[in-house]
Each structure stands twice: as structure tokens, then as C-alpha cells.
Amino acid sequence: NVTITIDGQKVTVPEGTTILKASEQVGVKIPTLCFLDHVGLRHIKHDIGACRVCVVEVEGKGDFVSSCNTPVQEGMVIRTNTPKILAARKLNLEMMLSEHHLDCPTCPKNGICELQAVCAELNVRQIRPQGEKKDLPIDDSSPSIVRNPNKCIICQRCITACKVLQSVDILELYGNGYDAVVRPLGGKPIIETQCVACGQCALVCPTAAIVERDDTWKVWEAIADPKKHVVVQTAPATHVSIGEAFGLPVGTDITGKMVSALKRIGFDAVFDTNWSADLTIMEEGYELIHRIKNGGVLPQFTSCSPGWIKFLEEFYPDLIPHISSCKSPQQMLGPIAKTYYAQKKGISPEDIFVVSIMPCTAKKYEAARPEMNAAAKFWKNPNISRDVDVVLTSRELIRMIREAGIDFAKLPDSAYDPVMGEGTGAAQIFGATGGVMEAALRTAYEVVTGKTLQKLDFEDVRGMKDIKEASVSMNGLTVKVLVAHSLGAARQLIEKVRGGELKDYHFIEVMTCPGGCIGGGGQPIPTTVEKREMRIAGIYERDRKMPLRKSHENPEIQAIYKEFLKEPLGHLSHELLHTHYTP
Ligand code: HC1
Numbered sequence: 001n002v003t004i005t006i007d008g009q010k011v012t013v014p015e016g017t018t019i020l021k022a023s024e025q026v027g028v029k030i031p032t033l034c035f036l037d038h039v040g041l042r043h044i045k046h047d048i049g050a051c052r053v054c055v056v057e058v059e060g061k062g063d064f065v066s067s068c069n070t071p072v073q074e075g076m077v078i079r080t081n082t083p084k085i086l087a088a089r090k091l092n093l094e095m096m097l098s099e100h101h102l103d104c105p106t107c108p109k110n111g112i113c114e115l116q117a118v119c120a121e122l123n124v125r126q127i128r129p130q131g132e133k134k135d136l137p138i139d140d141s142s143p144s145i146v147r148n149p150n151k152c153i154i155c156q157r158c159i160t161a162c163k164v165l166q167s168v169d170i171l172e173l174y175g176n177g178y179d180a181v182v183r184p185l186g187g188k189p190i191i192e193t194q195c196v197a198c199g200q201c202a203l204v205c206p207t208a209a210i211v212e213r214d215d216t217w218k219v220w221e222a223i224a225d226p227k228k229h230v231v232v233q234t235a236p237a238t239h240v241s242i243g244e245a246f247g248l249p250v251g252t253d254i255t256g257k258m259v260s261a262l263k264r265i266g267f268d269a270v271f272d273t274n275w276s277a278d279l280t281i282m283e284e285g286y287e288l289i290h291r292i293k294n295g296g297v298l299p300q301f302t303s304c305s306p307g308w309i310k311f312l313e314e315f316y317p318d319l320i321p322h323i324s325s326c327k328s329p330q331q332m333l334g335p336i337a338k339t340y341y342a343q344k345k346g347i348s349p350e351d352i353f354v355v356s357i358m359p360c361t362a363k364k365y366e367a368a369r370p371e372m373n374a375a376a377k378f379w380k381n382p383n384i385s386r387d388v389d390v391v392l393t394s395r396e397l398i399r400m401i402r403e404a405g406i407d408f409a410k411l412p413d414s415a416y417d418p419v420m421g422e423g424t425g426a427a428q429i430f431g432a433t434g435g436v437m438e439a440a441l442r443t444a445y446e447v448v449t450g451k452t453l454q455k456l457d458f459e460d461v462r463g464m465k466d467i468k469e470a471s472v473s474m475n476g477l478t479v480k481v482l483v484a485h486s487l488g489a490a491r492q493l494i495e496k497v498r499g500g501e502l503k504d505y506h507f508i509e510v511m512t513c514p515g516g517c518i519g520g521g522g523q524p525i526p527t528t529v530e531k532r533e534m535r536i537a538g539i540y541e542r543d544r545k546m547p548l549r550k551s552h553e554n555p556e557i558q559a560i561y562k563e564f565l566k567e568p569l570g571h572l573s574h575e576l577l578h579t580h581y582t583p
Contacts, residue, residue: 017071
């Protein structure tokens with residue numbers, strides 16, 4: 001241990017503790033703009049000391065030091081709030097502001113911008129340095145995220161998220177001083193890089209240098225069109241995350257309130273992606289059984305996380321045959337809305353407009369993939385729009401709710417609409433890492449053995465450990481499964497698949513984002529590791545309370561097989577619910 005003095009107070013902390021962390025122990029909050037304790041996972045830190053907002057004075061050291069990456073030493077005497085220090089912090093902020101486009105009222109991060117918050121905390125009231133405003137082009141080439149380099153403060157958090165957390169590594173620091181900029185490799189537009197659209201960069205960006213693309217206006221337009229029948233689906237992870245933006249405890253189950261809000265906004269029908277997650281389990285579970293019985297390519301990889309699919313296409317195209325042919329739940333609900341639901345309700349599929357509320361920026365990219373156009377093909381009618389017309393992230397829905405003047409926390413609960421409104425606990429846990437696997441095992445076990453599963457909770461695949469493993473015995477076969485979340489962890493696993501080390505495994509779940517979809521790139525900001533854990537707890541609590549917890553028991557799933565699809569992996573399923581990826 002090391003004993004030091006901070007602002008006149010003695011404190012003893014473990015060796016290696018930084019000044020920033022030690023200060024917290026004596027009730028001193030040092031502001032930071034670039035530092036992040038955890039980038040998605042506990043073992044990934046970002047402490048490059050670039051912003052110089054966390055500077056402090058250490059007796060005997062001439063210069064100010066950045067507190068986020070300076071470890072304490074025995075006997076150190078530290079001052080954190082002398083007028084000189086406060087003036088230095090302010091000046092550093094003013095330098096940033098002198099180059100910054102100060103268009104806060106119309107900025108997408110207005111209200112959740114860390115630069116704005118730190119300026120308020122430090123009582124910045126003037127900008128003395130006369131910097132030149134940058135005028136770099138905005139990159140809106142991606143369907144998922146928009147990059148505005150004029151708002152970049154070179155904190156480089158996005159580089160850590162992209163390179164260390166996701167191992168995608170398409171961002172670089174380029175140039176020096178005033179000209180320094182973080183940009184996609186070689187200065188290319190994002191769309192021309194290997195970006196997988198996960199949005200983890202947007203989640204950690206302190207300003208609006210990288211944000212989700214805003215598609216809310218398209219939804220307002222559709223709702224205003226009296227000819228359109230506008231339906232909406234809500235992803236599993238949104239059920240426990242929207243509430244925190246409206247002051248409810250993190251992880252609160254706000255399902256009923258979210259449905260009420262969507263009805264008040266004006267959607268004609270509100271459906272649940274949990275319904276199509278149950279449908280996915282039927283198709284993907286039967287696919288796994290089919291592969292095992294018929295010597296298909298194993299291990300099978302889950303296919304619901306679009307960043308993961310893009311990652312494989314970009315970096316491991318040779319492993320594409322391992323990916324399940326199932327579309328994601330989002331992309332299953334879309335074509336079913338424009339076929340089965342349209343028929344049942346007697347609505348022309350041309351008039352149906354499908355909106356998704358997703359925790360994910362990559363879902364925007366997924367919906368825009370050329371092959372996600374099954375309904376138009378089914379009806380042989382090019383006037384039918386894409387299977388999913390617009391994807392909104394959780395943050396965009398939050399903005400729409402605010403825009404509509406809805407007092408979310410006071411809303412009563414409402415129920416989803418029939419046909420595609422019923423979801424089980426198995427579907428709910430899709431939103432957390434390990435959930436798709438657990439849901440699949442609940443169904444596969446009962447289908448294969450014909451017996452009732454006694455213990456539904458597969459604890460081994462739950463939690464924030466980045467790679468998890470379980471095995472289940474089914475009729476004498478030990479089914480071995482693996483789960484990874486974050487693409488950095490996924491890369492470790494699939495290197496082993498490529499090397500032939502995981503031949504005796506049957507099924508691998510990969511979720512692009514740390515914690516699974518609850519930690520998606522479109523989720524409320526900030527999304528910390530602690531918040532990811534609280535949202536996960538909310539997901540499993542909701543599962544525990546559900547009357548039905550296995551996908552094959554969902555009565556609306558049983559109904560669609562009886563009335564329309566006939567059987568899992570059948571002809572119609574192939575036409576509407578499955579796809580293939582070309583290396
Ligand atoms: Fe997900 Fe999925 S769980 S991918 O994380 O399979 O986004 O929530 O909607 O499609 O169901 C996201 C969440 C989501 C799909 C489902």
C-alpha cells in the first residue's frame with residue numbers, strides 16, 4: 001500500500017492506483033474527457049492522458065500531471081483544485097472550444113455531450129484563444145453511423161473501442177496539433193472500410209464526432225401518411241434500457257410503458273421482436289439438429305447479430321458455411337408482417353411500413369442489405385418496400401418520445417398487439433450475452449429428448465466473462481456450446497475454429513457488443529460496464545417472471561406454423577426466414 005496526501009487529506013491506497021482513483025476515495029471528483037475506466041469490458045481501459053482536463057499538481061514535480069494515468073507514489077503530496085490548476089483546466093477546455101463548432105442547440109448530442117457537461121462543471125464562461133473552426137466534410141456514407149470530424153476532440157476513445165474491444169481496427173489518428181484528426185484508415189469514407197457498423201465508437205464518443213444516423217423523420221413521415229399501416233417491433237434489449245433515459249432505475253422492465261408510448265406516437269400496431277426471437281429459435285434449433293444428424297458443417301454459428309456477420313464476411317469469409325442460415329429476429333418479423341399478417345388482416349402489403357426499435361446501429365445496415373427483400377419477392381411485386389423499412393436505435397426512440405411530449409415514467413402499461421405480440425422468457429434473454437444459446441438449448445433439449453427440461457437456467461452461459469462454455473446431454477449426445485461477446489473475444493474463438501481446435505463443439509453464439517444487445521451501439525449514453533450488468537439483471541428478472549419461458553410453447557408461434565409456415569425449415573421458411581452469405 002501507498003500513503004499519500006490529497007488536498008490536505010491523507011489516504012492509503014493499493015500500489016499502482018492512479019491519482020484520479022485515489023482522489024475519488026477522499027471525495028474529490030477530477031473531471032476528465034478522454035479517460036474511460038472500462039471500454040465495454042472490465043479489462044479494457046483508455047487512459048492516454050490526451051485531454052489534459054484531469055491535470056493536478058504534485059509537489060516536487062514542475063509540470064502538472066494528468067491524474068488518469070499517473071500512479072501514486074509513497075509520500076506524494078497532491079493538489080487538485082488550486083486556482084492555478086483550475087485555470088489550466090479551463091484553458092485546455094477553451095482551446096478545444098476555440099476550434100469547436102459551437103452549434104449545441106442543434107447538435108445530436110445536445111444534453112448528453114460530455115464536453116458540454118465538463119464546461120458546465122468547470123464554469124467555463126468565455127473562450128479566449130482565437131482558434132480557427134475546422135471545416136472538414138461530414139462522412140455520412142454508412143447506413144448506421146455519421147462521422148463529423150469537426151466535433152472530434154482527439155480523445156481517441158473510439159480507436160480503443162474499435163481496435164482493442166472489437167479488433168476491427170479501422171480508425172487512426174492522423175496529423176498533428178491543430179490538424180490532428182481521428183479518421184477511418186487512409187482517410188476513406190467509412191463505407192469503404194471494414195467497419196462492421198457496431199457503433200461502439202459512437203457509444204464512447206464524448207461529443208458528436210460519431211453518432212447514430214438519425215432516421216426519426218422517416219418514421220414521422222410514414223405515421224403522417226394516412227395510406228400507410230405503420231407497424232413497429234421492439235428488440236429484447238430495449239425492454240430494460242429505455243427507462244433509464246427517463247429517470248427510472250437502470251434495468252427496469254419498461255415493456256408496458258414502451259408499448260403505450262409507441263401507441264401514443266401513432267403506430268397502427270405494436271409487435272415484439274421477442275415473438276420473432278421465438279421463431280428464430282424454432283428455425284435455428286431445427287437447423288442445428290439437422291446439421292448434427294446429417295453431418296453438416298459444425299460448429300454452427302448464430303446469425304442474429306449483424307455486426308458479427310459483417311465481421312465474418314470481412315475477416316473470415318472461409319468460415320461463412322458455419323453461419324446459421326436463419327435471418328435475425330428483426331429480419332424475420334419484417335417479411336412475416338408483409339405476408340402472413342397482411343393476409344390475416346386483409347391489408348395490402350404495399351401499404352405496410354415496418355419500423356424496428358433496436359439497441360443496435362448495425363441493424364440499420366442489416367435492414368439495408370440487398371437480400372433483405374423477401375416480401376417483394378414472395379408477392380412478385382416490386383412496389384412492396386423492403387422487409388424492414390426503417391430501423392431506429394433506442395436513442396432515436398427516446399428522442400421521439402421526448403419530441404412527442406410524452407411523460408414516459410408516468411405512462412400506464414399497454415399490451416402488444418396480437419399475431420406477433422407474444423414472446424417467451426427464452427426470447428427475452430436474447431438481449432443478454434448467452435441468451436440465444438440458452439434459449440436454443442431450452443427448446444433443442446425438449447425437441448430432441450421429448451422430455452421436460454427440469455432446470456431452465458443455464459448459468460454457465462450467463463454473465464460478463466467474455467468467453468463461456470457449457471455442455472448438455474441429449475439422448476446420449478453431449479452437445480457442447482461456446483458463447484462470446486465483443487468481436488475481440490469472438491476473434492480469439494474463431495481463430496481456434498479455423499485452426500481445427502473446436503471440431504467437437506456444436507454451437508457457438510457470438511454477440512457483437514459487450515454484454516450482448518443490452519450493450520449495443522444504439523443504447524442510452526452513457527453505457528458503462530455497471531449499466532450493462534444492471535440491464536442484464538433486468539433481462540433475467542423479466543425471464544423469471546414470464547408465464548412461458550420456452551420458445552416452442554409460444555401460442556402465436558404454434559399458430560403461424562399451423563396456419564402458414566407448416567413446419568420449421570419448410571418451404572416457406574426458406575423463402576422468408578432464411579438467407580445465405582457468399583464468401
Ligand atoms: Fe438483439 Fe436480436 S437479440 S440481435 O441483440 O437476435 O439488436 O435486443 O433485436 O434481430 O430478438 C439487437 C436485441 C435483437 C434480433 C432479437
